[in-house]
Amino acid sequence: MSKSSVIDVFLRVRPTKNPSNLFKLNKDEGTAEFTIPKNPDQGYINNQIEKHTFNFAGVFPTDTTQEEIFDKIAKDVVDSAIEGYNGTIFAYGQTGSGKTYSMTGNPEARSSAGIIPRTLYHIYDYARREQELIIDVTISYLEIYGGSGYDLLVADNRSRNLHDLPKVQAMATANGQTILQGLSLKKAQTEEDALNLLFIGEQNRVIAETPKNDASTRSHCIFIVILECRKPTSDVKTVSKLCLVDLSGSERIGKTGVEGILQREATGINLSLHFLELVIDCLNRQANGENIHIPYRDSLMTLVLKDSLGGNCKTRMIATMSSEPDDLPESICTCRFAGRVANIKNKVTRNEAVDPFIIIEKLKRENQQLKAELAMIKGQSIKDHLESYEIDECKKKVDEFLNADDPAAILVVNDHLKMNECFFQLKHMLKNLNKKVSASPVVQQPQAITNNNNTVEVQQLNDEVLRLKQLIIQRDNEIMILLNLIQKGKGSNANQSLVLQGPISEQPEIQQANTSSILQPIEFPKQAEIDRQSQIITEKPGVKKQNFMQGSLDSEPMSQTTKTTTAQIKELNGMCIRTDQYFQ
Numbered sequence: 001m002s003k004s005s006v007i008d009v010f011l012r013v014r015p016t017k018n019p020s021n022l023f024k025l026n027k028d029e030g031t032a033e034f035t036i037p038k039n040p041d042q043g044y045i046n047n048q049i050e051k052h053t054f055n056f057a058g059v060f061p062t063d064t065t066q067e068e069i070f071d072k073i074a075k076d077v078v079d080s081a082i083e084g085y086n087g088t089i090f091a092y093g094q095t096g097s098g099k100t101y102s103m104t105g106n107p108e109a110r111s112s113a114g115i116i117p118r119t120l121y122h123i124y125d126y127a128r129r130e131q132e133l134i135i136d137v138t139i140s141y142l143e144i145y146g147g148s149g150y151d152l153l154v155a156d157n158r159s160r161n162l163h164d165l166p167k168v169q170a171m172a173t174a175n176g177q178t179i180l181q182g183l184s185l186k187k188a189q190t191e192e193d194a195l196n197l198l199f200i201g202e203q204n205r206v207i208a209e210t211p212k213n214d215a216s217t218r219s220h221c222i223f224i225v226i227l228e229c230r231k232p233t234s235d236v237k238t239v240s241k242l243c244l245v246d247l248s249g250s251e252r253i254g255k256t257g258v259e260g261i262l263q264r265e266a267t268g269i270n271l272s273l274h275f276l277e278l279v280i281d282c283l284n285r286q287a288n289g290e291n292i293h294i295p296y297r298d299s300l301m302t303l304v305l306k307d308s309l310g311g312n313c314k315t316r317m318i319a320t321m322s323s324e325p326d327d328l329p330e331s332i333c334t335c336r337f338a339g340r341v342a343n344i345k346n347k348v349t350r351n352e353a354v355d356p357f358i359i360i361e362k363l364k365r366e367n368q369q370l371k372a373e374l375a376m377i378k379g380q381s382i383k384d385h386l387e388s389y390e391i392d393e394c395k396k397k398v399d400e401f402l403n404a405d406d407p408a409a410i411l412v413v414n415d416h417l418k419m420n421e422c423f424f425q426l427k428h429m430l431k432n433l434n435k436k437v438s439a440s441p442v443v444q445q446p447q448a449i450t451n452n453n454n455t456v457e458v459q460q461l462n463d464e465v466l467r468l469k470q471l472i473i474q475r476d477n478e479i480m481i482l483l484n485l486i487q488k489g490k491g492s493n494a495n496q497s498l499v500l501q502g503p504i505s506e507q508p509e510i511q512q513a514n515t516s517s518i519l520q521p522i523e524f525p526k527q528a529e530i531d532r533q534s535q536i537i538t539e540k541p542g543v544k545k546q547n548f549m550q551g552s553l554d555s556e557p558m559s560q561t562t563k564t565t566t567a568q569i570k571e572l573n574g575m576c577i578r579t580d581q582y583f584q
């Protein structure tokens with residue numbers, strides 16, 4: 001059964017040297033307040049708003065520890081993932097506001113480790129405590145840069161820049177699933193394995209230096225943890241997907257001061273963010289009763305986050321901000337975006353499935369037992385030879401039988417190979433005693449062994465043999481059906497891929513990607529138009545200046561349309577080159 005869940009949004013303020021006194025946090029009420037003085041240049045009667053208050057599920061001041069952030073924001077999402085619910089935590093905010101610090105931090109020093117390493121500690125800690133639960137962990141790490149996907153889990157230190165990394169392509173299968181072809185899925189048996197994968201991914205993250213920040217400011221990174229959990233005795237497993245997302249900086253190009261190719265790339269990145277905002281905008285309108293198409297397929301990032309936004313997922317957002325006076329305009333934008341995200345409703349369902357592999361194993365074991373049982377009844381052996389210790393056992397039994405004082409003593413063995421061996425031993429002994437052997441050591445039929453001429457019992461025995469034979473055929477058929485079903489979900493010869501959606505989307509399975517004749521690449525509306533627009537931006541830096549504070553803060557300058565990409569790009573253009581005049 002699915003239940004409705006809103007996206008909880010939290011605000012974290014990073015420490016700064018010179019915090020503005022125009023900004024205030026109220027931890028008890030979960031609010032952030034910006035006080036904005038009127039601009040006397042625009043006259044005393046104007047429509048500027050002086051106080052802007054934003055509500056959050058929780059606000060975290062500058063002295064908040066990484067542990068508190070994990071405990072309050074992430075822990076229960078991770079616990080839910082162990083129970084089978086998808087989860088997403090994403091960080092959004094201006095460059096340098098603390099997104100990477102919150103999501104990754106420093107995994108080598110426990111106290112400053114962020115949400116991703118703490119999630120891994122928590123999962124393995126849970127597995128150590130709950131011996132009654134088998135947890136299989138699979139990890140992927142995807143980087144989205146300029147609208148394209150890259151696999152961060154290649155342990156090849158020859159990768160010198162982003163384009164050395166394997167590309168990840170979104171593909172549509174014939175039955176409507178979307179898969180990420182080329183994205184590694186790595187099993188992590190231990191906490192150390194998982195942290196190593198994180199380490200490899202971190203090393204591979206793009207280091208494209210910008211004047212504003214020398215880290216991977218301009219890419220989006222999604223750390224994906226797939227959890228498969230089951231009790232040792234159960235056929236049923238839960239499968240959930242945890243997406244831990246570090247978005248690129250949300251600020252405008254004018255402020256980052258990048259030029260040329262970096263500016264072109266930054267446009268592409270903001271385009272991804274723009275599509276994310278569009279999706280959020282549309283989801284808001286849907287929540288208000290509008291029947292509207294949600295443009296998830298317009299970018300790789302929104303496609304990957306489809307479940308997280310409006311889908312089957314428990315989602316949390318951390319809005320990060322700085323209270324430096326210069327950063328307040330961006331911080332207000334961040335809070336406003338957070339407000340829109342908080343309106344989105346997801347439907348959360350437990351992803352429970354019967355594991356065909358476990359059932360096949362169980363059926364095979366059961367068949368082995370049935371075959372052994374049948375062989376016993378028919379006086380057959382499921383083996384074709386005896387081990388040397390079994391021959392020794394037979395010799396011992398024959399000795400004990402011959403030397404027994406009790407005249408009623410019998411020779412008891414439970415399969416025909418052993419029976420043959422005993423006869424062979426007896427014959428050997430008789431020969432040694434130079435006595436004539438009159439009877440040949442033939443295989444005894446059950447009736448002979450049991451020495452039972454009772455026809456009713458023979459009939460019962462035959463019925464039992466028939467029943468066991470039928471059971472074995474039935475189990476074999478079941479195994480074949482399951483194997484066929486599994487086979488249908490597989491292609492013949494391709495890489496592993498992550499299934500994102502489609503009929504079994506909510507249970508992310510590790511699948512073999514299919515051949516190109518069945519898979520169709522998903523094209524996003526982008527590159528040519530990004531190029532054209534970035535050209536406009538580069539050539540005419542002042543083409544569409546806009547003071548983002550004009551009009552009411554509460555009136556959204558966001559796009560209200562999803563009709564054409566060109567229209568979206570025009571809006572993006574406006575978004576990228578807004579001026580930063582407010583607090584001057």
Ligand SMILES: Nc1ncnc2c1ncn2[C@@H]1O[C@H](COP(=O)(O)OP(=O)(O)OP(=O)(O)O)[C@@H](O)[C@H]1O
Nearest residue numbers: 014094095096097098099100101213216217248249
């Ligand atoms: N809450 C915090 N406490 C201590 N240091 C912080 C905090 N938040 C951020 N920092 C520091 O500020 C710097 C910038 O932070 P970070 O790299 O996390 O920003 P970002 O938002 O991820 O930027 P980008 O968009 O470039 O990825 C880092 O040196 C980080 O250690």
